[in-house]
Amino acid sequence: MHNSLDNFSQKDIKITNIVSKETEKSVLYVHEVGYLTSKSVSPTKRFQTDSFLFLYVVNGKGVVEYDGSVYKADSEQCIFLDCRRPHSYQSDSKEPWEVMWVKFNGTPAQYYYSLFTREKCCVFIPNNPQNIKIIISQIINNNDRKSKYTEIINAKLITDLMTSIITEYCIYKDCSGKSKNKIFSVIDYLDKHFTESINLDDLAQRFYISKFYLTREFKKEFGITIIQYILNKRIEYAKELLTFTDKTIEEISEICGFHDQSYFSKQFKKSENITCLSYRKKYSNSKNQAS
Known part of the structure; x- marks a missing residue:
């Protein structure tokens, strides 16, 4: 029996559950839960299973590959994955991670995951990491000392975990700053x-x-959109270069991040209602006259 977080630093823990068909169809249930010490540096694992994985990095670092993208995960960060999608994860060899995790499923699981991913990346920083550790510790304890209430308590604890990450971690506009x-x-x-x-x-x-x-x-x-913001910044920079340098239109296009001169010219005219050359003629002349 494990009564506190301190006990988990003694050894690796991995508990796998077999639940009833009724539980699978009705509530959230634990497929696997555990704790991995930093001494156990495992190779990359890649697999697809019908479950969801929530992992908390207690210490150290690791790398997660998920749906074709690679993410770094550091101490006190969380990882939330749909294991039906291609994924892998690996501890850092120089700073091996210490992790706590719960793999779960059940009829409501997809709903919670979908709600979460509308707002968050699969790797994120929680506002209250201690709360995450406590809930996963409670799940480990509950499954370590099984009773006739284990499954229903698991359902309650996973719901607490999902509620916490959805309502407390800056997902809605009324969360913290x-x-x-x-x-x-x-x-x-x-x-x-x-x-x-x-x-x-x-x-x-x-x-x-x-x-x-x-x-x-x-x-x-x-x-405005992010794309429009970047475009506006580039056009403003182009205007500065057109006015104060003798660089060619092609050079300015490249410097400002436009790798297609015709596209640059089109966007410039659309923004300023004047061509690049006309802008240069008008404003560089004004500058010279002023000087």
Whole structure:
């Protein structure tokens, strides 16, 4: 029997359950739950099973590959995966991770997962990691000392876990300011890297946030899409280069992140209602006259 989190640091734990057909059809149930010490550095595992995996990184680091994308997971971060999709995970060899996990399923599982992924990336940072540790510890304890109530208690604890990550971790607009801070962090990043190749998937991974949530909240906060924001930044930079340098249109197009000059010219005219050459003639002349 394990009574506290401290006990889990003594050895690896893995408990696999076989549940009744009635339970499978009715409530959330635990397929597997456990704790892995940092001494047990396992090779990459890749498999597809009819279940959902929730993993909490207690210490160390690891890498997750999910649905064709690669994510880094650090200490006190969470991972939530639909195991029916291609996935793998591996502890870092230099800083091996210590993890707690629960693999579950049941009729309501898909609903909770779908609700979660509308807002969040599969790897995320919880506001209250201690609460995550407590709930998974309770699930481990409940399955370690099985009773006639084990399955119904499991259902309750998994529901608590899902409720916690959906309602407490910056998924809805009325949560803490952390999500808004992330949006402003995105703006700061775009301001520094707008001339580079940027796509929504990479941006979402960088800031541990769902791209759907990112695009929605960005537009809500700033009134335009991320793509339009980047385009506006590039056009403003192009205007500066047209006015104050003698660089060619082709060079300016490349410098500003447009790798197609015709597309650049089209977007510039659409934005400024004037061609690049006409803009240069008009404003570089004004500059020279002023000087």
